Amino acid sequence: MVQTADAGPSLEPEARGPDAAAALARAWDLKQQCYAAWTSAPQRAAEAAADLQQLADASPGLDEVQALARWTAGVVRLNQGRMAEAVAQLDAAAALWQRLGRPLEAAQTQVPKVMALSMLGQHDQAEACGAAARQVFVSLGDLAAASRLSLNLGSMHMRRDDHADAARHYRQAAVLFARARDTEHSVMADIGLGDALSAQADFDEAARIYSRARMRAGQHGLPLMQALADESMALLDLARGHYDAALAGLERARRSYAQLALPQHSAIAEKQLADAYLALHLLPEALALYDRALAAMAALDMPDDRAWTALQRGRALSGLGQPPLAAQALAEAATQFAAQASVPGQAAVALAQAELALDRAATLAPARPVGQGTVPAGDAGAAPAAQAQGHAAQAAVLFTQAGQPEGAVRAALVEADALLRQGDAGAARVLYARSLRQAQALHARGLQIRGQAGVGLAALAQGDDGAAARALQAAVERFESQWRALPGDELRGAFFADHLAPYQGLLALALQAHDAQPGNATASRVLQRLDSVRARALAERLRAGAAPGDDAEADALRARLQWLHRRLQRQADEGSPTASLAETLHRAERDLLEQVRRQRLARPVVPGASRGHLSVPALRAALQPADALVVQARLGDELLVCIVRRRGVQVLRRVASVEAVQAAWRLARFQLDALRHGAAPLQDQLPLLERRVQQRLQALHALVWAPLADALTDARRVLLVPAEGLAGLPFAALHDGLTCLAQRHLLAQAPSVQVALHGLQRPPVPPTRVLALGESSRLPHAGAEAAQVAALFPQGQAFTGTDASLAVLQQHAAEADVLHLACHAQFRGDNPMFSALHLHDGPLTAERAEALRLRAGTVVLSACETGLAGHAGRDEQVGLVRAFLVAGAARVLASLWPVDDAITAVFMDHFYRGLQRGLSPAQALGDAQTAVMCRHPHPAFWSGFVLFGGW
Template identity: 30%
Template sequence: ERARAALKRQGDAAAAARLDVNLGNIHHWSGRPQDALSHYDRALRHARREGDDSTIRMIQMNRGTQLSALGRLGTAEDLFREIVDGAEAAGELRHRAIAQFNLGYIRFQKGDYGSAFDTLDAARRAFEELGDELYLTGTLIDLAELFLEVNDYRGARTTAERARALAERQGLWFEMGRAALFEAVATLAQGACAEARSLFERARESFREKGDTAFQALCDLYLAEVDVRDGDPGTATRRLRSAAKVFRREGLRMQCAVADLALAAVYLDGGKPRPAADALRTAGDYLRRVPAPWLRARLAHLRARLATAEGKPGLARRYFRDAVRHVESIRGRIGIDEFRVSFVDDKAPLYADLVGAVLESGRRDAVAEAFSIVERARSRSLVDLLAGRLGTSDVARDEQTGRLLQRVEELRAEHNRLSGFEGGTPGHRSGLRRERRAADLRACETRISDALRRLQRRHAHLGALTSGETITLDEIQGALSEDHSLVEYFFDGSRPLAFVVRRDGVSVVRLRVSPDDVLRRAAQLRFQMERGAETDDANGTSRAAALLLGVRRHLEFFADEIWNPLEISDRTVTVVPHGGLHSVPLAALPLPGGGAVVDRHCLSFLPSASCRRYLPPPGPVDRKSRLLTLAVGDAGTPAVGREVADIERRFPRSVRLGPEEATREAFRREAENADIIHVATHAAFRGDDPSFSGLQLADGWLSVHDVYGLRLNASLVCLSACQTGLSSVSPGDELVGLSRGFLYAGARALLASLWRIPDSSTADLMAHFYEELAAGEGMAESLRKAMIRAREVREHPFHWAPFVMLGGESPYPG
């Protein structure tokens, strides 16, 4: 400041302007955006007098950064768009990339996550091509923050780790701190509180050493969340008050709102409505001037909770509806399926609270509205995918798309090599240990995901940019026959419930069991069920009886808690499970008076009732149907040949792809024209990243990503491999796995398994199923009869109850 004053006295305006830029930079790095903006404004006035367009663009970019930090996002966005256009016209590639980098972050702050990813990813690629590690580091940090916002914690942590390594190499302490901070947030989100606290405290100390009070306060904001999880709301409250004071002093509106919302949540959890109301009033004042839809959703949700605590149910319902509306306005603009799935990960309580408030109102239309909310809360990304698929053709092969598709194929080949498939020996595993290549494999998967996101954004239907409409109760009732019920479970609230929809009415049954109990007992049931493998040759022995008794205890629990209270009498039942119920074999549940569900009811399943609107109706299946069998067995699956041969005997128009012929290209080519596709091969479910779950073919893995690219017209796809029905289930009840991929690819019905079973049991059950199907029986009824016949040979449900039928019924109108 003294040097600038001396230069002004000497009349050296140009040097003083350069010092203004430097002073602005100092204030920026110190977390004082208002002071920084004042210096940049003075420097800009001088640059305009001189007419130096390049310098003007550089200063304007600095100004835009400060305007963004101050919450003036609309002004900042207009400014950066102008800079992008000017830099492009002048051929200044670096300035253009820098402006894109800043523009992407503004769009992120405004909740336009799809557009933000596009812009930031374009900037990242530009900086990589320019070799500009400084701005590449900043762009990666912003991408990590974006991944956190859509709850892609794995992507956030990987990206933040890369950014931190780059920052350390360049000695960029501020970027190191930010990267470490977001790495800590991802760690906290994954449930590692102790590790996250350590990372937050290290990041805070780094900012303290450099005098950055704003980022110290941001660390305190996250440490307060750790305190709450550790049961220390008092410390959390003190941290949040201190952070809010810093944010107000520095004029950081959005951060002020975040701190006040966090304070309000702590007060509400502690039964203190009056200070909660004060904090929400202050947060609302800040958010009137900040376009942040997710924060507004959180504000509305907390206001609804406050209204509930104050005994104002009508006001609470209004605020709950506002919260859901804000969430859906953001979700609708996310054009990447992966982000849509993860985005709702922490939004489920908003929908659950609204469902509870609507049902408690007792209004005449309460049940219909509650059902509509439940449908909006579950599997919405899959509904959008199915809706976007209709009427679309193959991806248009423009030049950039062609390069992206070629890149994806190259990366998939690399992925198969790292997974143990060696070129020239299709279908055989190399002897390499996969563990030694785990890091390379994860890096390859990250590059595949990156390329597929870019491809999705270029082609709206691949990314579910369309939004499918959810179905109404009236539509469902109009489509049900006299002897057909639809049962839809909803487990997101404290009181789980089930909608039982019949042609002549709807009932809502509140269940006694908690969502946590369902998850716990489902895991225990799975453990006991898989022990049934020991009964293959032990029918009638005391050992078999003991194993059967162990599994029956858990089946009886689910029968008593989630099936019998519904009092279902209709023979045909379409079930929409939720949460842990996706892995429970409902057909095996015992009924009062003897027998099991499979003896009295014909079951089919749907991820959501709305999916049925967009699933094409199955065509007729009989002996004239075209059958494609994929048989890739080995020494561990000796019955695969018998299984496939028996099926082919019933359908003369068949094509078989064996261990040598079953390449990805051959499968893609033959599957397009098949009416029935029967897949008998090894499957792998990836719990860490379900989109890389796959089926083993001759030349590598057919992953979920690959399945999305198929164009099927099959009435039935049968995945007889082990665990093909397993999916990752997010709190938004989105299923991510092979089932999702095949439904999107065009399968009208899907038969898949929930656990590993011996191939001999599979072969027997499939023989019964296809015998019924070839005789003209319906798909769900064929499965029901096949299970009953298989049970006569092997009593343990491990052998006869693993398969579920997704779809397979007539579509609802619409």
């Protein structure tokens, strides 16, 4: 939002002696310096005001100097976001000018006061102040001052959401400033006019005006105007669904405001970047920015912006599954909007309440898989869905009253969602179609995707498969272009998780076609649809290769993190770790991720080539006759499996109940965890514990593997893509009562079929150069293990003790065919990017491991729980395995649970001797499992290591 605090021309000082004349001349010169710099160089403006205050202190008898000092002090306070202080200083200046019989200068001080009152939410007072000042300007013939006041009144009307009146004031101001050749204020008026047009959904004209304003600001060296134009254009891009351009523009504006030391603008920029995160479903990060912005706005007296920020914070809390806190935030926003009589604000609250009610409906009665009928009349979520419909309808009416068609379309889409949730697919389809037409007229890409997907889902619920397929495919194609343009895996993963519905609808259609006419063609289509939502961000990252490095600020944050880790470790070693230091460290981690994210936002995004569908022929060609790819998927409570062989694709429906599988896995995991802290105290009970765990694993085998047995009879190598929530199962230990899977198949895992194909086409290089690090200061056996591994290879290098460091790893890792890391590890469920391997001089986090440049070799993580992963979105797994795959490794061997030190040393000896003999990683893993199994049959000892990426 644009603002001005310009003043009229100075007057010649009265002759009061040479000293007084010099002081007055100096005072007016400083005042002009302050005004000249207040938008382009706020620090220089503040310095000029400070010098003027010193002059006033030295000239207590010169009221004119005192008035000028108060005037500039008010402008600087306004610049600093200290609005109440600004009003007080400007009123004091006006009173002095009135006492001096100078009504023009007194009126000029009220121009910035209009701005300050508006920012304080005192709109009626601002309107009255502006009208009185304008009357003075007109009566005295100062039309330039009147035009500046029109500019500020336009900004005030924008803050009140009176967009038509705001546009009128801005147009008037723009014409007058252009005639007066006042470029700076003319650019301000253009930006304000663009804002008003954008709010009225005249997007094309707004975009044209923003582009012109930014070009003129650049030509005339007006950095603040450039930042304002960037910010406004970014908000327009956000409304239209151009997320890549929106993120880049918001980050450019935020950096400019920070450099110009404008806290008020910076607080608003933080809120707007949070809005972009919210739109992309990056919810924890959005919430953190809203909290930061609210704190700044509270200190800067910004009640209007606080209301909007509280509203958006409530929406983020709702998305994070915290309805009580969300309702509280929405209630706070509603109270503030009611006090301001803001119709758009009240509309936005009603829409947020509709979204919250719809979330509650889904929680009470989770939606059925797409295409499996409408919602039953007795659905527990029917009542909140009806409430959502009512709130959304109210919001649509209010947005229409406020002249905000984009908001009205958004509300109509939520109303349609509620209708579909209640089973009224016909009414929902009509409303989706109408909203889609309106979104197309507005050129709002994000709303077009939602409308197109809604039409498809409603048509699917009605059994109109042809129309459903066309609409859903159109929604997917529109979404893909948005998704691919986003910078970074994190944004892509979060955004994808919020747009699964059209993909799920197309999967439902593919399954219907296969059920009606089973065959290789329909089964291949099911496989393509299944994989279209699996680890998409990782697949694209592997295809794209190494990402650019980060900036100095990110590296400085990493250095600080290393220092905090070392300090926390020292406290732990001394037995006195503090919660405050741990929280400081976690806060530094969040700051680092945000800094890296913002740096990526500031880079231009070059979208890659279209990914297209999974090539099933290429996948089948990559498999040998004795190979099989087993792809699990979860559809509601159904476990679905696709089996890919060189000879074709097979789909197995209703293999098991997912709920039953998860219950069986919990029981098996309980038995495995009995040895979590070592077997020594339980030696006498090991036979009993082994029988119990075998019973549980046999039950799991009956559920997830026995139904596949006929299709896998001749499969020697099996590559698994586990279903959501089942990646941690020890598939190697599942057995039928006679043999376990490790005795029948060579097993490996991948998070998606695309990643599996990437691994099949990229076998690991032969193990010649081996780099082994063993952090033995805290893990005594690790040094001996690393030395033992390195000794097996002619070009093996072992670094132990103090040499097992990050510096050594970064120096030698790029040359290694095999990288062996024996050390303590920590899985961070709260922030998987900071899961870490603890080397001598600090942790190698997943965030840092991604930046390693590795050969297409094998990485062995000989530590506890290195194979665990958190979830970014539904099917994006984040952890150490992913990090090393991103870094370039072809295969990663990692553990699912804490491993016994002595037995692991034996296991690794067998594994590496297998590699030394020329076995593949999967063959070497099978040999090691068999060897350990013979002496230590309990699965906790031998089945915890899993090979990721391929065989």
